[in-house]
Amino acid sequence: MNAREELILNNFISAKKNKTAVPTEIAVGTAVDRDVLIFQTSVKTCYEIYQTIKITYPDSVVFSQAYLNHLKDEKKNAQEKNNYAIYKSFLIFLELELFDPDLKEKVKAALDHLDKKIDYFCSYTRKGLPEINSSYEQVIYKVLGKKQDTHAKEWSDVNFVAKLIVRYLNNHGFNNYFFDLDKIVNGEEIETKIFDYCGRTIVLILLAQQETFLDQSDNWCFKEYGHYQTTHAPQEQKFLVFTVPGLVTPVNVGSKILNWFNYMTTTEGVSNTKIDFDVSPHQFKAAINSIAPIIADVNDRLFRELIFSIN
Secondary structure, X not given: OOHHHHHHHHHHHHHHHHOOOOOOOOOOOOHHHHHHHHHHHHHHHXXXXXXXXXXXOOOHHHHHHHHHHHHHHHHOOHHHOOHHHHHHHHHHHHOHHHOOHHHHHHHHHHHHHHHHOEEEEEEOOOOOOOXXXXXXXXXXXXXXXXXXXXXXXXXXXXXXXXXXXXXXXXXXXXXXXXXXXXXXXXXXXXXXXXXXXXXXXXXXXXXXXXXXXXXXXXXXXXXXXXXXXXXXXXXXXXXEEEEOOOOOOOOOOOHHHHHHHHHXXXXXXXXXXXXXXXXXXXXXXXXXXXXXXXXXXXXXXXXXXXXXXXX
16 A cells, blocks of 8 residues: 555545545546546445445444454455555554453454464574585476576575575465575564564474484574464464484484484474475475365464454
C-alpha cells in the first residue's frame, strides 16, 4: 500500500468513525487514477464484508473470532494484496478501542501472530564448505547451475544445500528468512538478527551435518536452537531436521552438544529425513515438499489456539 492509498483508507475510516461523507477522488483516465479507483473500490467492498461479519456476529467475542479467521484467509490472498491491510485497519481503528481490555489483548496477540510470525527458519552451518556442496554437486548444478570450477568463491562461501531447501519450501508461499551470514560482518548484528528471527519463527528447520555439532563458541546452529527453545513454550516447539549421510556421534564435545545431537538425529528425538548425496532434483524437491504440510499445520494449530483463547 503506497502513501496515497494509505491516505484514502485513513480518510475513509475517519469518515465512518465520524459518520460523515467519504471523500471521493476523481479518476480522469490515467493509469495512476485507474489504480486509485480500483483501490477505492476495494476499500468499499472490504467495508461491506466487514459490516456483514459484524451484523452476522453481533457479540464482540464471536465477531473477533470470525473476523480474525477472515483476516488469516485474506493474508494468504496474493491476488488482492491490499485487502489484508484494509481489513486489519477496520479492526484496529473501528473496533479495537471498543473491546474490553482482556479481549483487546487477545485480539492483539492474534494480530501479532499474523503480522510478525514467520513460518520457518532454516538453521545451517558454513563450516562444512566446500565439502557439503561437492557432496551434492549433481543436484546443485542441475537446479542452480552452480559448480566449483565456474563458481569457486560461492562454492566455498555459500551452503547451496540450505538454499535448495529454502527454494523448494518457498514454492509453497511460506514467509521466511534465509539468513546469509557471509553478508554481515558485525557479530552483534548477526546475533540481533538471528535471535529476532528465531524468536518469531514457528518451525525451526535444521540441516544437520557433522560440522553442525562442533563444540565451539561460534556455533550459531546451537545458539539458534537454544534461543528458539527459550522463546517458545514446549507445546509451541516444532523441529524439522534434514541429515546428510554418514553422521556419527560427535566426540570431544560437552554434554549439551551431545544431547542436542541425540535429540536432533536419533529416533528417540526429532523425526528427521536423510538426503542422500546422489539425490535427484525430483527426489530433493519431494523430500522438501513432504514437510510443507507439517509447517502449515503447526501454524494453523497455533493460530486456532489463539482464537480459542478468546472467550
